[in-house]
Amino acid sequence: MKYTFWNNKGGTGKSSLAFQTITEYAILHPDKRILTIDLCPQANLSELFMGGLLGNGSANLNNLTTSTSVKTIGGYFQIRIILLQ
Helix, strand or coil, X not given: CCCCCCCCCCCCCXXXXXXXXXXXXXXXXXXXCCCCCCCCCCCHHHHHHCCCCCCCHHHHHHHHHCCCCCXXXXXXXXXXXXXXC
C-alpha cells in the first residue's frame, strides 16, 4: 500500500495528516514494516517521528543534520550536487 501527501502550499496539514495516517496504520497492522520518506525541506514529519515537541524531536533531528555525514534526503542531494560540479 502506498500513500503520498503533497501540496505546494505550506500550512495545509500535510505533515499532520501523514503522521496520523502512518501511526494509525501501524497500530492496525503491528506485524507490517513501514517505510516513511519525508522529502519536505522543513522535515516536520521527521521531527514528529523523532519525538515531536515533548520528546525533543527538533534536537534529535538536528543531531542528524549537523554531523559530518548528513543523514537526510536533503543531505544526500547536497552531496550528489557537489559531486556533479
